[in-house]
Amino acid sequence: MNAGASGARDRVLDTAERLFAERGPDAVSVRDITNAAGVNLAAINYHFGSKQALIAAVFERRMRPLTEARLRALDGVEAVAGDQPPKLEAVLDALFRPAVEQALDPARGGGTFAKLMARCLIEPNAVVEQTIRSDFETVVKRFDAALMRAMPGLTADDVFWRRHWLIGALHHSLLMLGRKPPGGRRLPLDIESYAERFVAFAAAGFRAVLPGESRKRSQAK
Amino acid sequence: MNAGASGARDRVLDTAERLFAERGPDAVSVRDITNAAGVNLAAINYHFGSKQALIAAVFERRMRPLTEARLRALDGVEAVAGDQPPKLEAVLDALFRPAVEQALDPARGGGTFAKLMARCLIEPNAVVEQTIRSDFETVVKRFDAALMRAMPGLTADDVFWRRHWLIGALHHSLLMLGRKPPGGRRLPLDIESYAERFVAFAAAGFRAVLPGESRKRSQAK
DNA sequence: GTCTATAACTAGATAGAC
DNA sequence: GTCTATCTAGTTATAGAC
Incomplete structure (x- = not known):
C-alpha cells in the first residue's frame, strides 16, 4: 500500500x-x-x-499463509490419489506439517505464532473469532471430507472427534515451543522428525477401534 | 472459616x-x-x-479435587496391578476420566471449569502459574512413571510426548463443551461413552509404532 | 459485614502542531 | 507521516460511615 x-x-x-x-x-x-x-x-x-484492528491484522498475517499451505498440500495429496481414497498418513501430513513448519520458522512467527493460534482457539475475542475461525473452518471442512474418504469405515462423528482431538494435541504441543516443559525436555531435533512422529501418532489414533464402532467398521469394508 | x-x-x-x-x-x-x-x-x-487472589481462589477450588481424583484413581490401578505392569487403558482412564467427569458435572464447574483449565495451560498469568502448575506437575510425574511401566518398550521421551499430546487433545475437546462446533455436532451422549472413546483413542496413539522407535520396542519386549 | 465515595491510576483514542 | 498533549472512560483498591 x-x-x-x-x-x-x-x-x-x-x-x-x-x-x-x-x-x-x-x-x-x-x-x-x-x-x-x-x-x-x-x-x-x-x-x-484501533487496537482491535491491530489484533486482527496480527492474526491474519500468520493465519492466511498457513491455511493456504494446508490446502495446497491437500490438493497435492488428492491429485496423487486420483479416484482412489487418499492415504491416511498423507492427509494427516498435509494437515499438520504446515503448522509444525510455521511454528518452527522464526521468519513466520515461530513459537509466537503457535501461542497466538492456541490462544485464538479458546479466546472468545470477537475479532479473532471472525478473522481466524472462518479460515479454519474452510480447512476443517475439506480435510474432514478427505479423511472420510481415507477411512471409509468411520462415521462422520468418528472423523470429527478424532480430527478434533488431534488438532488439540498439535496446538498444545506447539505451545510448548521455547517453553521449559516440566521434565526438562525440549521440542525435539528438527521439523522433519517431529512432524513424522506426530503424524504416526495421529494415524494410529485415527485407526483405533472404538468401543461402539468396531462392528460397523468391519461390516463397511 | x-x-x-x-x-x-x-x-x-x-x-x-x-x-x-x-x-x-x-x-x-x-x-x-x-x-x-x-x-x-x-x-x-x-x-x-485482591482481584489476583480471587483468580487464584477460583482456579484452586476446581484444580485441587481433580488432582486428588486422578491420584486416587491411579492408586487403585496400581493396587490392582500389584507387581505387574499396569494395563495401559487403566492408567489412561485414571488420567482422563476424572477430567471428563468434572467437565460434565455442573456442580463442579462443568464446561466452565474446562475452559478455565484450558486457559491456564496457555495463560502466562503468574497466579495461575503457581496455583495450578504445581498440582499438575505432581500428576504428570506419577502418571508418566505409571505409563512407562505400562509400556516398557517406550523411551521416556516417547511417553512424555504422547502423554503431552493427549493432554492437549483432552483439554481442547473439553473446551468445546457447550460451544457449537463448526459442523453442528455436540459433545456426545454421556460421560461414560465419551471417556471410553477417548481412552480407546489415546491407547491406540500410545501403542503407535513411531518411525524411530519401532526397532527398539520389538527388542525390548 | 456492608456500603458509598473517592483516590490513584491506566486504558484507548484523537486533535492539532509540525 | 510523526509527534505531543489531552480527553473521556474505565480500572483496582481503600477509607470511613453505618
Missing part, C-alpha cells in the same frame, strides 16, 4: 505479535507496543485504526 | 468462575463480578484481598 515509507507499520506488527503471545492481547496496552516498537503512541491508531 | 455468614463469598466465586471462563480473567472487572453476583463492589477486596 505505502510506497516505501513506514517500516513503522511492520515494526508494530512484529512487536505486537511478540507481546500478544507473551501476555495475551488484553494484557498488552497500545503504549506497551509503541514503546517497545520505538514508534509513537499515535502510530497504532494511525496505521490500523 | 466463617460460621454461616457470607454466602457472598461463594456467590462471588461462582460468578467469577463463570465470567472468567466466558471472557478471560483479564477482561472481567471486579465491578462486573460484584454486579453480577449481587454483592457490593468492596466485597472482593474484603473477602479475597
